[in-house]
Amino acid sequence: MNLRFSTRELFDLGAAWVALSVAFTILLVRPIWAFEVPVVVQQFGLSLLTVGVAFLLHELAHKVAAIRFGKVAEFRADYGMLFVAIMGAMIGFLFAAPGAVYHQGRxxxxENGLIALAGPVTNLVLAAVFAPLAVLGSGFPGAVGQLGVTINLFLAAFNMIPWGPLDGKTVIGWSKPVFVAVFVPSAALAVWAFLNLGLF
Incomplete structure (x- = not known):
């Protein structure tokens, strides 16, 4: 497999990673106008390691899957939506649609279903990776684990919604049993994580 990144793609991935982390930092530090620098730095680091990694590996999973099926694939950031994410976070609401992997080829x-499924499944795997930190960690490592589990389960469930440009629409168009097998536990686990681990 020939996994290559153009200069623009690397820039877009980095910009989306940082912008999403900034948006979640604003959400986590409330009220933002009463912040303390050490708190902001810690929360930004927390967001980079959890939200940023969840987003980045989700998109890279789509790219890798597409390339494995012989397609040309690149991530493109949506800078308008990244701006909306940051502005929305300032009023306590976040809608994150940072961009997407676009692929060409027959x-x-x-194959399209599997390419779409790769992102949410990667988030489920990441949730399992963060779980030991959430259970056993304390302080900053524990916070990384808790937010890592919650955000990855949320991304898996949200992206499996069978609507619009989300992954779930492509997956359900390919296989309803696979859709149910991934969406139902993802949604249930996401609700459990929000109720028991929280976001803030």
């Missing part, structure tokens, strides 16, 4: 319905 593929079957099954």
């Amino acid at each position: 593929s079957t319905v099954r």
